[in-house]
Amino acid sequence: MDxxxxxxxxxxxxFSPTTAAYALAALGLAVHFGxxxxxxxxxxxxxxxxxxxxAVSTLTxxxxxxxxxxxxxxxxxxxxxLLGIPTLRLRADYLAIVTIASAEIVRYIVTTNQLTAVTxxxxxxxxxxxxxxxxxxxxxxxxxxxNNRDFFIRIVGWGVVIICCILVWLLMRSPWGRVLKGxxxxxxxxxxxxxxxxxxxxxxxxxxxxxxxxxxxxxTLPRGAVQPANYGTELTFFLWTCLLLGxxxxxxxxVIGAMMFWVVLSLTQSILYGLIESGAITWLTTAQAGQLxxxxxxxxxxxxxxxxxxxxxxNKKELAFA
Amino acid sequence: xxxxxxHTTDTGVDFMTDSxxxxxxxxxxxxxxxxxxxVAENVTRSFGGINAVDVDYLEIPRHKITALIGPNGAGxxxxxxxxxxxxxxxxxxxxxEGKSLAGVSSYKVARMGMVRTFQLTKxxxxxxxxxxxxxxxxxxxxxxxxKALFKNIWGGREKEITAQAEVLLEKFKLDAKTDDxxxxxxxxxxxxxxxxxxxxxxxxxxxxxxxxxxxxPALTQSLLDHIKNLKADGMTVLFVEHDMHxxxxxxxxxxxxxxxxxxxxxxxxxxxxxPAVIDAYxxxxxxxxxxxxxxxxxxxxxxxxxxESVVGTEDAGIIGVETVTGQPHSRTEKDTP
Numbered sequence: 001m002d003x004x005x006x007x008x009x010x011x012x013x014x015f016s017p018t019t020a021a022y023a024l025a026a027l028g029l030a031v032h033f034g035x036x037x038x039x040x041x042x043x044x045x046x047x048x049x050x051x052x053x054x055a056v057s058t059l060t061x062x063x064x065x066x067x068x069x070x071x072x073x074x075x076x077x078x079x080x081x082l083l084g085i086p087t088l089r090l091r092a093d094y095l096a097i098v099t100i101a102s103a104e105i106v107r108y109i110v111t112t113n114q115l116t117a118v119t120x121x122x123x124x125x126x127x128x129x130x131x132x133x134x135x136x137x138x139x140x141x142x143x144x145x146x147n148n149r150d151f152f153i154r155i156v157g158w159g160v161v162i163i164c165c166i167l168v169w170l171l172m173r174s175p176w177g178r179v180l181k182g183x184x185x186x187x188x189x190x191x192x193x194x195x196x197x198x199x200x201x202x203x204x205x206x207x208x209x210x211x212x213x214x215x216x217x218x219x220t221l222p223r224g225a226v227q228p229a230n231y232g233t234e235l236t237f238f239l240w241t242c243l244l245l246g247x248x249x250x251x252x253x254x255v256i257g258a259m260m261f262w263v264v265l266s267l268t269q270s271i272l273y274g275l276i277e278s279g280a281i282t283w284l285t286t287a288q289a290g291q292l293x294x295x296x297x298x299x300x301x302x303x304x305x306x307x308x309x310x311x312x313x314x315n316k317k318e319l320a321f322a
Numbered sequence: 323x324x325x326x327x328x329h330t331t332d333t334g335v336d337f338m339t340d341s342x343x344x345x346x347x348x349x350x351x352x353x354x355x356x357x358x359x360x361v362a363e364n365v366t367r368s369f370g371g372i373n374a375v376d377v378d379y380l381e382i383p384r385h386k387i388t389a390l391i392g393p394n395g396a397g398x399x400x401x402x403x404x405x406x407x408x409x410x411x412x413x414x415x416x417x418x419e420g421k422s423l424a425g426v427s428s429y430k431v432a433r434m435g436m437v438r439t440f441q442l443t444k445x446x447x448x449x450x451x452x453x454x455x456x457x458x459x460x461x462x463x464x465x466x467x468x469k470a471l472f473k474n475i476w477g478g479r480e481k482e483i484t485a486q487a488e489v490l491l492e493k494f495k496l497d498a499k500t501d502d503x504x505x506x507x508x509x510x511x512x513x514x515x516x517x518x519x520x521x522x523x524x525x526x527x528x529x530x531x532x533x534x535x536x537x538x539p540a541l542t543q544s545l546l547d548h549i550k551n552l553k554a555d556g557m558t559v560l561f562v563e564h565d566m567h568x569x570x571x572x573x574x575x576x577x578x579x580x581x582x583x584x585x586x587x588x589x590x591x592x593x594x595x596x597p598a599v600i601d602a603y604x605x606x607x608x609x610x611x612x613x614x615x616x617x618x619x620x621x622x623x624x625x626x627x628x629x630e631s632v633v634g635t636e637d638a639g640i641i642g643v644e645t646v647t648g649q650p651h652s653r654t655e656k657d658t659p
Contacts, residue, residue, distance in 0.1 A: 167471070175462045175480065176470035178449070182457045185446035188408070189516075192440070193458045193523055194432035195465070203467050249448075 045103025050213025247311030458522030
């Protein structure tokens with residue numbers, strides 16, 4: 001086994017655009033659940049809305065990149081309103097049920113054969129990223145071992161993550177964030193102090209949803225394709241894993257959590273494959289090893305919940321009174 | 323309201339020593355007040371056929387401390403919920419300072435100046451005591467999303483709020499706990515925090531649901547003084563309490579509820595002697611568990627009720643319904659046949 005290679009690829013995963021997308025979507029979940037107590041089990045749906053909103057408006061309507069970006073954000077806002085208006089007056093559990101169902105509804109709608117002309121059905125859409133890469137300021141060449149396209153998407157992806165982290169941090173230290181945290185703890189008490197709880201929850205749902213939509217775009221741009229299979233329920237649960245790994249009511253937690261998630265996946269895969277190829281493990285095929293690493297992530301999450309339940313960045317003091 | 327012209331005469335009156343009569347005429351259930359802040363008319367709320375609240379007419383006097391008493395299940399907390407918009411009555415009208423509150427959501431009621439606390443204390447456990455207090459403050463521009471990003475807009479108001487909170491925390495003996503998580507407070511301290519937080523709103527009417535439950539006796543006295551002093555600041559207080567000592571000590575007016583209805587009203591001294599009150603607390607056996615004790619407890623309750631030397635003294639608090647259905651004397655549960 002070449003450990004140098006293994007660590008290099010793990011490090012590469014750490015800063016891949018997919019990790020940036022996971023970090024951003026998990027940050028959205030932190031706004032939803034960590035700060036506001038909204039149980040959103042449909043973050044994959046928000047990502048799909050963002051990705052398809054962008055891809056469809058580019059391909060079907062031929063709008064420029066930034067208009068498509070705006071359309072995607074507006075779509076995510078409408079999706080959040082659609083989910084929130086009937087459910088935010090109810091208990092948190094109902095939002096969880098509605099979001100998990102609506103994320104699936106989004107996925108089934110874009111898979112529908114009747115919409116093949118617009119959404120590409122199960123095959124999805126491709127070739128919509130031209131507008132993005134045409135803005136690439138980097139001339140062709142090698143940047144840290146990457147070509148200029150890969151380098152550009154990483155810079156943009158992580159740039160967006162950093163900007164969003166700063167915005168979320170600024171929001172959460174403000175009195176607005178304090179009201180949200182109060183709602184997370186006890187919304188009736190906040191109501192009794194004269195705050196419009198419903199409006200705050202809606203704002204939080206929209207902000208987290210827009211972060212999810214941005215993540216969907218960052219997820220889909222380097223692939224050059226958007227496919228419904230990518231936005232299944234398991235994506236949502238991977239995002240939750242990232243959030244729990246990092247710490248729920250923190251800004252950096254989801255980012256670090258997403259990095260850890262992908263590093264662990266990458267390391268376990270490389271090591272298992274290496275062991276299988278070198279003949280050290282004979283009772284496992286490489287296909288099985290691919291499955292096994294998700295089991296290992298699950299085990300890692302369980303260990304974390306037992307021994308460091310607040311996540312890597314979480315505040316132990318907050319958890320002492322859970 | 324015909325009393326609106328009299329509001330002006332209130333200016334310049336020291337509310338602590340104001341001894342003008344509260345009621346217009348005789349103190350009967352549903353009587354008119356000289357200067358009401360809350361008026362409720364025909365307010366009813368039923369839960370599955372049981373009339374939890376059925377109030378024909380009730381006025382809460384302004385700048386006074388009104389106690390709402392009655393046995394468990396009398397509808398006191400439900401009435402609180404109805405008045406503050408946390409629950410919707412089946413029928414009726416109710417106004418706060420002459421403005422109808424029908425269909426007004428609870429947060430708007432609070433903004434109008436009618437702030438409540440909860441029987442089951444609600445503090446934000448994972449926020450510090452100071453953050454809990456700041457949360458109560460009104461008019462913080464930073465609480466709107468558009469301005470939240472810019473600290474220069476809300477920083478100044480935040481300092482005012484913090485100063486206001488520090489004064490209140492000191493009054494309520496919580497100043498040592500400022501930076502602790504509210505979840506680390508004891509039950510009594512949480513009651514205090516909730517009360518202090520409700521005062522951060524600077525309300526006109528404070529509604530306290532069992533403010534003394536779980537607060538240690540040493541602190542009770544100073545708390546009672548705080549509540550009394552709220553009057554000096556021009557506030558009106560309405561509270562639910564089972565502790566008759568407290569009721570007698572600070573209330574200017576007592577409203578007695580039983581089975582959802584207002585059965586008596588009046589100054590504390592007179593209400594305690596009222597046969598309807600004694601009946602509500604002791605004689606109406608609907609909440610005395612007779613099934614397994616073969617009427618012994620009922621008999622004991624009757625004896626307590628007949629003992630007029632107890633009713634109407636400071637000991638009256640111990641003959642609340644809970645005590646009667648428990649063991650009034652030193653016997654334990656197992657000894658009961």
